[in-house]
Amino acid sequence: MNPISPARATTVTRLGTQELIHQPCPACGSSPLRGFYAVRGVPAHSVLRLESREEALSYPRGDVHLAFCWQCGFITNIAFDPSLNAYSQRYEETQAFSPTFNAFNRRLAEYLINRFDLHGKTILEIGCGKGDFLALLCELGENRGIGFDPAFIPERAPTVKRGQVTYVADFYSEHYSDIEADFYVCKMTLEHIQPVADFVNMVRKAVGERHDAVVFFQIPEATRILQKLAFWDVYYEHCSYFTPGSLGRLFRRSGFNVLDLWVDFDDQYLMIEALPWVGGAQMPPLPQEDDLSRLIPLTAYFSQTVPQVLQYWRNRLREYYQNQQRVVLWGGGSKAVAFLTTLGLDKEIAYVVDVNPYKENTFIAGSGHWITAPEHLQVEPPDVVIVMNPVYTGEIEAMLAAQNLRPVLIPLNA
Incomplete structure (x- = not known):
């Protein structure tokens, strides 16, 4: 196993919910915002393939300073610096090596195809990653697709009929707004994106007057993060956080009618379905959009309670280490980066496991922990496995049982 260099510590600051931030809200333009949580010196990227421990330890860092808007409920990182981001083919975001995730993706694709009669249509995906979901929509519904993502890698494109899907290794922008589609999808x-109103307005302008063109977005759901004190779901790449209400309000202000808002994937993902508003009375808000009164005390609860959660995890992991118990993390993505760097962990965690073969023998940004394949568990059997995402617990249990391993399994939030 590769040794681990000392982790660079981050600083977590608890901020009162009445701290006024005199900046306009990127979603609605209101001011001031209220700051409630800050983490200093976190890695600017979480899922870039970093080939050496030295590169991982020295990767550029930025600050997270979360503030929320009392007018629309949007939460943003006011310390975000987009110049620190570097989305490219080194970006390894895919979850397509997990049967659990693939089953969710297929179920979602089938639902959208059936709900919106996506057969023989043109589908445009913004942020298509490696192209898996777009390929599913096109394959299952005999649709045509075009996907945009600077992290797209041609040789990893899913197999589809020749000419059925076109990929553009670039950010979607106004430069491509003349490309017409029947269905617009944007997942995760x-x-x-911090100027979220500008972005959604750009999408609305691209849709134009095609009143039957459906827009579907999927993003992390922020209410769960606040309720469950999931500090591992707060990281630099995510500069914008939405609840159903703040997302619905943004789309309405941008000229859409909101058809539905719902959560899935163990309530981690928030979905919105919308149509362009082309005149007449706009559809009234959905009941789930009425969440402002609940959000305000939740931000205070998160601010006041997260320091206790951090201390709990530091004490627990220190005890495992002192008792010579080998602890590993399962899941080498953004949650692991936030968990390790926010806690300032080093030798307490032996290594990180991930099922994505493209992450094998790479390193966690900020902490330098080694990422390896599940087969390595046979070489250095763990006593404790911390599951970064509890939705994968059953899948992980089966993989451990197949190797005749029975460590203590601790899903986060459990």
Whole structure:
């Protein structure tokens, strides 16, 4: 196993919810915002393939300073610096090596195809990653697709009929707004964009007057993060955080009618379905959009309670280490980066496991922990496995049982 260099510590600051931030809200333009949580010196990227421990330890860092808008409920990192981001083919975001995730993706694709009669249509995906979901929509519905993502890698494109899907290794922008589509999909991308109103307005302008063109977005759901004190779901790449209400309000202000708002994937993902508003009375808000009164005390609860959660995890992991118990993390993505760097962990965690073969023998940004394949568990059997995402617990249990390993399994939030 590769040795681990000392981790660079981060600083977590508890901020009162009445701290006024005299900046306009990127979603609605209101001011001031209220700051409630800050983490200093976190890695600017979480899922870049970093080939050496030295590169991982020295990777550029930025600050997280979360503030929320009392007018619309949007939460943003006011310390975000987009110049620190470097989205490219080194970006390894895919979850397509997990049967659990693939089953969710297929179920979602089938639902959208059936709900919106996506057969023989043109589908445009903003932030298509490696192209898996777009390929599913096109394959299952005999649709045509075009996907945009600077992290797209041609040789890893899913197999589809010749000419059925076109990929553009670039950010979607106004430069491509003349490309017409029947269905616009954007999964796990809006949270990476800070000027969210500008972005959604750009999408609305691209849709134009095609009143039947459906827009579907999927993003992390922020209410769960606050309720569950999930500090591991707060990281630099995610500069924008939405609840159902703040997302619905943004789309309405941008000229859409909101058809539905719902959560899935163990309530981790928030979905919105919308149509362009082309005149007449706009559809009234959905009941789930009425969440401002709940959000305000939740931000205070998060601010006041997270320091206790951090201390709990530091004490627990220190005890495992002192008792010579080998602890590993399962999941080498953004949650692991936030968990390790926010806690300032080093030798307490032996290594990180991930099922994505493209992450094998790479290193966690900020902490330098080694990422390896599940087969390595046979070489250095763990006593404790911390599951970064509890939705994968059953899948992980089966993989451990197949190797005749029975460590203590601790899903986060459990």
